[in-house]
Amino acid sequence: DTGVSQDPRHKITKRGQNVTFRCDPISEHNRLYWYRQTLGQGPEFLTYFQNEAQLEKSRLLSDRFSAERPKGSFSTLEIQRTEQGDSAMYLCASSADVRSGELFFGEGSRLTVL
Amino acid sequence: EDQVTQSPEALRLQEGESSSLNCSYTVSGLRGLFWYRQDPGKGPEFLFTLYSAGEEKEKERLKATLTKKESFLHITAPKPEDSATYLCAPYSGNTPLVFGKGTRLSVIA
Secondary structure, three states: OOEEEEEEOOEEEEOOOOOOEEEOOOOOOEEEHHHHHHHOOEEEEEEEEEEEEEEOOOOOOOOOEEEOOHHOOEEEEEEEEOOOOHOOOEEEEOOHHHHHOOOOOOOOOOOOOO | OEEEEEEEEEEEEEOOOOOEEEEEEOOOOOEEEEEEEEEEOOOEEEEEEEOOOEOOOOEEEEEEOOOOOOOEEOOOOOOOHHOOOEEEEEEEOOOOOOOOOOOOEEEOO
């Protein structure tokens, strides 16, 4: 296992379509995070899981967004009825212990909504 | 609400020209402050954790320091490969990490 992997790396979709991103964390990490990043901004927290439990969701996460982590392994982030404002880089990170500050990020999934 | 401000937003240096990046924060009960590096089109990469005021950490040409209200990332004799965006994130014990907007560093040969 060489790190956090995300798929797809790039997605172009039309407004109103649904998209789903997948994240495979480092296998021994029990915490998994989703962040969103737009140009010139730092990563903004969306949601996180400890094992299969979704423990916190940001107010940025509207009803059109849903995240799952079945069996505490990989996670999916689905965006329904995409809007142009959803265009961003969606970053996944995992960690074994958040107190160390070391989140391991994937390379991200870039979404473009036309 | 936790707040993080990084300055400058962008910094252009000549190779070998040392400088510092600033991260100011207002966080209740700081438990740590983290620095990350982000290359274009990639996810952030962890650099340092600082746990208490007065602490310093070093890695190659980078040195991070922490006071009660801010942290500095000092870059000594930078090289073009140090060009990246540097992000800081104070940690109060409440997940998740809140990141600053970052400083975009360009080092020109």
